[in-house]
Amino acid sequence: MHRELYIGVMSGTSMDGVDTALVAIEDNRIELLAHDDFPMPPELKQRLLAVCTGQPTNLIEIGTLDHQLGLLFADAVDALLEKSGYTADQIRAIGNHGQTVFHQPTGTTPFTMQLGDAHLIATRTGIDTVADFRRKDMALGGQGAPLVPAFHKTLFQSSDSSVVILNIGGIANLSVIRPDEPVFGYDTGPGNMLMDFWCQQHTGKPFDLDGQFAQQGKVDDILLEAMLTEPYFSLSAPKSTGRELFNDAWLGQQLANHTASAEDVQRTLCELTAVSIAREVLKFQSGPNPTLLVCGGGARNPLLMDRISALLSDWHVSTTREQGVDSDYMEAMAFAWLAQRRIHDLPSNLPEVTGASRLASLGVVYPA
Template sequence: MNTKQRFVGVMSGTSMDGVDTVLVEIENNQIRLLNSLDFPFPNQLKQRLLNICLGQPTNLAEVGELDHLLGHLFADAVNALLKHANCPAESVTAIGNHGQTVYHRPDGDAPFTMQIGDANIIATKTGIDTVADFRRKDMALGGQGAPLVPAFHHSIFATSESSVVVLNIGGIANISVLRPNQPVIGYDTGPGNMLMDAWCSIHRGSKYDKDAQFAREGVVVPELLTQLMTEPYLLRSAPKSTGRELFNLPWLEQQLETMTLTSQDVQRTLCEYTAVTIANEVERYSVGDKPELLVCGGGAYNPLLMERLTELLPQWCVLTTDQRGVDSNNMEAMAFAWLAQRRIHNLPSNLPEVTGASQLASLGVLYPA
């Protein structure tokens, strides 16, 4: 497939700290970032979504209204990107829109996942064909519907004689394990920034712990760390995925019930919890003399977290994906642009060995402009 085409990727993750948009060019299975824009997420809309994600009572009218409002938000984000890039809509083949996850329950008798943000509105308001609803086809085939990004990682990061693990630290942390001559593995390791951000918001009034200043004021509390490590999800084998439905403030407050700790000690321990749960998984996959851990997502900018990963994984070369030529801020949005390109050309885009699906599939539903 030699056609050079432009695609837009749109990603709003569990942190809801903004709508990430990218404009990419794909040719001969090579992807090139042309432009990007972080579009603001309205605070009131974010709070309404968090209420649903945390299990507060809701109704169909509320969900439908949020679906509509998010459709307009994502469309506005794409139009702002195109204006910023001076790129006409007619030159873009399709938009890949992840949507906003409000619930993800891949296990049980009736597994389901729900991403909202009406793709009909996006396609109509931008004038560009839009691909959305990427996860449910994989789940219909018995998979977890997540993570979907490992297939993209596999396409852009080659391995030679040593392991490459791509670690995305968003609200949740997930890894893509690329080993020479072995199937790709990928799953959610546990919390990324989610618990740290939530605790920082309550106790410092800021969206995140900039430069880990809050965490550096505290110390790791072994009793709390030990308690957090008893979470059953950590002991499950892959394929597995998780989200805000599990790792949230009520969950954390339950862990803290019998303890009296300073807020900064809790923050420092939460940072350690993220680092340890990631490192425990990564170290399983060391192959060769020069294994690499490539970090992207917001957590790549947490210096304390990066320090601890480097210390906990002394045999690994810990880098950001920027140092391998891929913008760490835009990795996931680029992945959904790539997924849209795969859907447009009816090419498989899931990895059954990662998600647990019964077969390969071209994921996503096309919404014509």
């Protein structure tokens, strides 16, 4: 397949900005040419958080947010093009994940909702846009998530030992690559989401830079064990989760009738992320040199990385950056790749990961 350029756009559960990645794809080779982090207006973030956490809303607000996000994502693409020196006519397509405001993959009416009008993105940028990646997989009985393991499969290989790629965004998810076995993956639970919320509430800062706030406290073992009884952690895969479960209300329930300093809660939330991840990763240890490659915002938290490394003492723990793949833009790159798969009508889900009944080419094309 000849060389084509794609742009991936990702706004995750943390809502700390819009990541964009411009990649070149030729056959199975993927090269990151440029990337950018476009800010999300604080007022827009707060309105989105209100919807995500179940506060009363209406169709006017949902439609307004959909429109405003479409414009934001288009602006993010334009900023990336200006920064990189490439032009719209050189880009084959945009892959836009959209902003998830609710994800309910189980029950009598499974659904997922991402906002960000792809028609606006396509017409404003002049570039064909692929969006709505998750619902086809769900229509086939899958969770619609995680979708990134399929991309990880093209980037990383396992020889004689397990390779696990761990993305720590708002939610943490992993991809497991083992010799002679299908790729496997799922959401382990909270990543940065609860830590970000608590840090914002008690320091006014959107996230705990370098884990400094958490390092002022100590782990509250009673609180940690109570949090780890959350039923989601014991569910069998395939499984996926998000802010609709791990939110401020969930944390409030955990803290009810429990006294702890703000610093101790922050430190305990960091330990919750580390322990819930490590317990899952250990299930897939095989071979003499098991490797964990970490990407996402959590890879920049030294306290979190130290705790994961300590809990996985028999594993080689590093970031994907050390393997030549920028750890901050892995997911944006993945949605560029997913767009390429859709443009060429190639399968892009992994039924063994999502639980879908069959392979499918995910996404809907919105022509410019």
